[in-house]
Amino acid sequence: MSQNVLADSRARFAALVNPTSVVFLALAAVILVGWALVAVDGGQFLTMETVVGVQQRSAALGIVAVGQTLAILAGSLDLSVAYLISLASLVAAVTMAGQDSNIVLAVGAVMGVSALVGLVNGLMISKLRVHAFIATLGVSLIIKGILGDLYDGPAGRVPESFQHLGYDRLGPVPVSALLWAAVALVAWFLLRRTKYGYRVYAVGGDVEVARLSGIRTDRVIIITHVLCSLCAGIAGLLLASRLGAGAPTVGTDGGYDLESIAAVVLGGAALAGGRGGVAGTVGGVLLLAVLDSVFNQLEVNSFFKDVVRGVVIVVAVAVYARRTGLVGRRRT
Amino acid sequence: MKRALPILAVLAVLLAAIAIVNPFFLEPAGFLSFVRRAAPLVILAAGQYLVIVAGEFDLSVGSLVTVEVVVAARLIDGDEAATWAVLALLIVLGLFVGLVNGAVTTLLRVPSFITTLGMMLVLSGAVFLWTGGAPRGALSQAFRMFGRQTGWAVLILVVVAVAVVLLMRANFGRTLIAIGDNERAAALSGVRVTRVRIIAFALSGVSAAVAGILLGGFAGVSAQVGQGLEFQAITAVVLGGVVLGGGRGTVIAAMAGAFTLEALFTLLNLYGVSGALKFTVQGVVLIAAVAAGAIRLPFLDAPKLKGDAHAVS
Numbered sequence: 001m002s003q004n005v006l007a008d009s010r011a012r013f014a015a016l017v018n019p020t021s022v023v024f025l026a027l028a029a030v031i032l033v034g035w036a037l038v039a040v041d042g043g044q045f046l047t048m049e050t051v052v053g054v055q056q057r058s059a060a061l062g063i064v065a066v067g068q069t070l071a072i073l074a075g076s077l078d079l080s081v082a083y084l085i086s087l088a089s090l091v092a093a094v095t096m097a098g099q100d101s102n103i104v105l106a107v108g109a110v111m112g113v114s115a116l117v118g119l120v121n122g123l124m125i126s127k128l129r130v131h132a133f134i135a136t137l138g139v140s141l142i143i144k145g146i147l148g149d150l151y152d153g154p155a156g157r158v159p160e161s162f163q164h165l166g167y168d169r170l171g172p173v174p175v176s177a178l179l180w181a182a183v184a185l186v187a188w189f190l191l192r193r194t195k196y197g198y199r200v201y202a203v204g205g206d207v208e209v210a211r212l213s214g215i216r217t218d219r220v221i222i223i224t225h226v227l228c229s230l231c232a233g234i235a236g237l238l239l240a241s242r243l244g245a246g247a248p249t250v251g252t253d254g255g256y257d258l259e260s261i262a263a264v265v266l267g268g269a270a271l272a273g274g275r276g277g278v279a280g281t282v283g284g285v286l287l288l289a290v291l292d293s294v295f296n297q298l299e300v301n302s303f304f305k306d307v308v309r310g311v312v313i314v315v316a317v318a319v320y321a322r323r324t325g326l327v328g329r330r331r332t
Numbered sequence: 333m334k335r336a337l338p339i340l341a342v343l344a345v346l347l348a349a350i351a352i353v354n355p356f357f358l359e360p361a362g363f364l365s366f367v368r369r370a371a372p373l374v375i376l377a378a379g380q381y382l383v384i385v386a387g388e389f390d391l392s393v394g395s396l397v398t399v400e401v402v403v404a405a406r407l408i409d410g411d412e413a414a415t416w417a418v419l420a421l422l423i424v425l426g427l428f429v430g431l432v433n434g435a436v437t438t439l440l441r442v443p444s445f446i447t448t449l450g451m452m453l454v455l456s457g458a459v460f461l462w463t464g465g466a467p468r469g470a471l472s473q474a475f476r477m478f479g480r481q482t483g484w485a486v487l488i489l490v491v492v493a494v495a496v497v498l499l500m501r502a503n504f505g506r507t508l509i510a511i512g513d514n515e516r517a518a519a520l521s522g523v524r525v526t527r528v529r530i531i532a533f534a535l536s537g538v539s540a541a542v543a544g545i546l547l548g549g550f551a552g553v554s555a556q557v558g559q560g561l562e563f564q565a566i567t568a569v570v571l572g573g574v575v576l577g578g579g580r581g582t583v584i585a586a587m588a589g590a591f592t593l594e595a596l597f598t599l600l601n602l603y604g605v606s607g608a609l610k611f612t613v614q615g616v617v618l619i620a621a622v623a624a625g626a627i628r629l630p631f632l633d634a635p636k637l638k639g640d641a642h643a644v645s
Contacts, residue, residue: 128623131576133389135622137563141615148608258391258449271443303465306457314442314450321441 019268019276019320023283026316030287034294043297050293051172058289059176060085060235061259062282065267066180066187067231068260069281073191074224075204075273076125076132080140081232081260084117085251087143088236093156093246100159110233117143118229122222140257147248154245166242176238183231188278190227200224204273232256262313263288268320287312336585338625339572343588346595353602361482368485370594372397372543372550375489376565377572377590378496378583379539382532384569387512387578388437388444390533392451393540393565396429397558399459400544402467405553409469419475423541429455430537434530444533452562460555467553479549492542493587499535500583508532512578567614568593571621 031046038045064081071078088110095106117139124135168175191197199220202210211217232251239250251257261271267284269276288309295305347357356362376393383390400422407418433451437444460466478484499505507528510518519525547557566576572589574581596617600610 124619124623128619130619130622131570133566133576134570135619137567138615138619138622141611141618145609145612145615148611149606258452262446262449265443265446271445301461303457303461306453307461308457310450310453310457313453314436314440314447317442317446318436318440 020280023267023280023287027283027287027290030290034290038297041298045297048172052169052174054289054293055174055177057292058285059180060238061256061263062180062285063183063231063235064256065260065263065281065285066184066278067228069264069269069276069278070187070200070224071228072264072269072271073204073273073276074200074221075207076221077261078121078228079136079257080117080121080143082251082257083140083143084114084229084232085236085239085256086147086248088114088233089240089250090151090155090246090248092237092240093158096156096158096162098157098159100161103162107237110237111230114229114233115226118226119222122225126218126221151248154247156246158240158244162241163244166238179238183234184278184282191278201274266313266316336582336588339585339588339592343592343595346592346599350595350599350602364482364486366598368482370591371485371489372546373564373568373594374587374590375492375539376543376561377568377586378492379536380565380569381574381583381586382508383536384574384576385512385578385581386508386529386532389448390433390536391448391562392433392455393536394558394560394562395452395456396426396537396540397544397547397561399455400541401548401553401557402459402463404475404548405467405469405471406463408472408475410472412472412474415472415474422545423538426537426541427534430534431530434533438526438529467555471548471553476549479546485546496583509579567618573625
């Protein structure tokens with residue numbers, strides 16, 4: 001029984017190759033078209049500035065989206081990440097209070113708070129059987145209320161040494177992008193090289209089948225939500241280091257909740273769970289960032305950007321739906 | 333009706349609590365002004381119910397409300413004569429947006445969460461692209477009458493409520509619930525699943541148009557008028573005991589859920605709970621209500637509740 005699940009998961013691994021390569025092909029196409037358009041416009045697209053800019057812009061969303069990938073693969077989703085990011089930035093900046101000596105303590109506090117929020121999400125979804133949408137929406141409302149009650153605006157101060165995280169770069173690669181890469185690698189390793197990863201795909205594919213195969217599905221869901229929240233916490237740390245302070249609106253201004261879900265789905269993951277991967281998500285985030293960068297260079301109206309982004313997301317998912325539909329038909 | 337009982341009990345308790353603090357609430361004028369305030373959310377909840385009970389989501393209603401109000405202000409621009417034509421156009425616009433949502437979800441097989449999320453981005457981007465970043469123009473007096481005058485708002489609410497209850501008792505309602513419960517079984521019994529789903533989305537769009545018309549009159553023109561309404565409507569529906577993933581719950585309970593949410597806000601205001609903390613209370617109530625509903629019948633509910641809403645879509 002368990003072998004069947006594993007074999008099934010492997011089959012899904014094979015199937016996911018398609019959307020992942022699609023998203024990277026689309027990324028290459030957008031870069032080419034963007035380069036051409038900007039060149040016609042009389043500008044330079046592939047400059048150091050844009051390459052660094054794309055990485056800088058996508059790092060925070062990328063880290064959140066990696067966590068969101070885990071949640072979505074397990075058949076869940078997390079709407080609380082945006083407010084958790086704000087909370088994390090505030091916890092970090094207030095704990096640091098401008099002192100270098102407090103950095104370790106602050107990072108620890110952020111990780112602790114994030115893990116706790118993830119634990120609460122996971123427990124509600126698995127033990128209380130509250131639908132993930134409602135549970136995480138409820139938690140985000142709770143955090144929103146607490147933040148609004150305690151803070152009117154930016155608070156705390158991040159010491160200069162911590163700001164290196166947000167602004168330094170090694171050659172063309174910002175430190176923040178390295179952090180994103182590290183988070184993505186850890187998630188990739190967990191998903192592809194550990195039992196936990198196989199269980200995530202199994203749970204996302206079919207909870208009941210996974211449970212009957214002897215997987216402790218509750219535990220998988222709880223761990224997944226803790227990891228997802230930890231990613232949001234790391235993104236909060238990154239944003240705090242960039243702002244130099246914590247801000248109660250930094251997570252929602254970035255729209256990290258819905259945007260991260262969109263990036264994951266753009267990367268070819270099935271919203272119902274069980275299909276997708278970290279590589280696709282990275283491609284999805286980069287695609288959004290490159291689109292943004294092209295529009296910025298062409299000085300396109302920001303509202304037009306929203307329209308295009310909405311259309312791109314829906315069209316991409318429609319293309320994937322067609323593709324998996326064909327595969328499914330062939331199989332039966 | 334039996335499923336609507338718990339939420340009606342909660343609503344009664346909340347209304348009684350409000351009445352104790354504020355006796356004016358018991359007079360017709362006081363109560364009706366509460367109903368008027370709740371009307372947009374109740375109408376949105378009715379529309380959202382149709383979509384949710386069929387196993388889908390509609391996240392685009394919040395930005396659709398904003399679009400309706402902003403479009404109305406720009407087109408009317410204070411011209412009384414234009415009111416009725418614009419009202420008709422707004423309803424058609426809501427219907428059209430809903431039809432697109434429905435068609436993309438069913439025919440292109442995009443999960444409704446993504447379809448309506450994309451629609452949300454497209455709508456809010458497009459409308460401000462058109463008006464140049466900020467709302468422009470002004471609503472006419474005749475337009476604002478619907479949301480401002482208690483009689484009109486309550487009348488519209490009653491008409492919508494009666495219509496949707498009758499709709500759910502007709503064949504359409506039964507097939508809609510059947511689809512949400514088990515799409516395949518419904519299809520095999522001869523239900524035109526695609527068509528029924530598209531109609532549900534179209535009606536949700538129309539409900540957003542009506543809510544937008546009321547809110548435009550009540551709250552005036554702003555870029556934030558519809559912000560977060562999609563989540564409030566979903567919260568209201570779920571408070572009413574309607575299960576995400578479809579197939580269960582009544583529209584009366586969904587609308588009672590919207591009244592309950594509004595009563596909760598009123599009560600928190602009366603007790604002087606700070607503006608921000610009311611979200612915390614809302615979150616706790618939402619989770620508690622759903623968890624309580626899920627625990628009641630663990631054996632019967634288990635497989636359905638664990639199945640994900642997206643899986644159905």
